[in-house]
Amino acid sequence: MAATACSTAPLLGGARLPAVGAALPPPSVLLLPQRNFPSPLRLHDAPRLSLLRARASSDDTSSSAATGDELIEDLKAKWDAVENKSTVLTYAGGAIVALWLSSVIVGAVNSVPLLPKFMELVGLGYTGWFVYRYLLFKESRKELADDVDSLKKRIAGTE
Secondary structure: OOOOOOOEEEOHHHOEEEOOOOOOOOHHHHOOOOOOOOOOOOHHHHHHHHHHHHHHHHHHHHHHHHHHHHHHHHHHHHHHHOOOHHHHHHHHHHHHHHHHHHHHHHHHHHOOOOHHHHHHHHHHHHHHHHHHHHHOOHHHHHHHHHHHHHHHHHHHOOO
């Protein structure tokens, strides 16, 4: 069988691939060079590491199972304490629909050329204004803290 010359086509970064229809070079040429990085783990550490992983996973499982059971019991108690369950379910369904609708709107806005970059600039401008208005000076930080506290009180119904 006659050997055929391998013509190559240049790629970005100086890499070359065989042209269409050309014979491939031998597999030893196609292999990537191996890198010899020192490994931080040694083979004799393997049994100790597996033992540590087993202990950690058993500790995590027992503590998370207890926390999970407590969480479920707490949620059951709170759900049983709710008087108007249909209203809670309606609000939850509305929140899910609103989340889906906002995702659709953001996807539509994101597909318009140049609009996402403009929105990023608007967000950056608003962030800069917020930092200047509320976070830069001590008096304005105090004002922001007072506004947040009054909002908390209005939400909690203590105001």
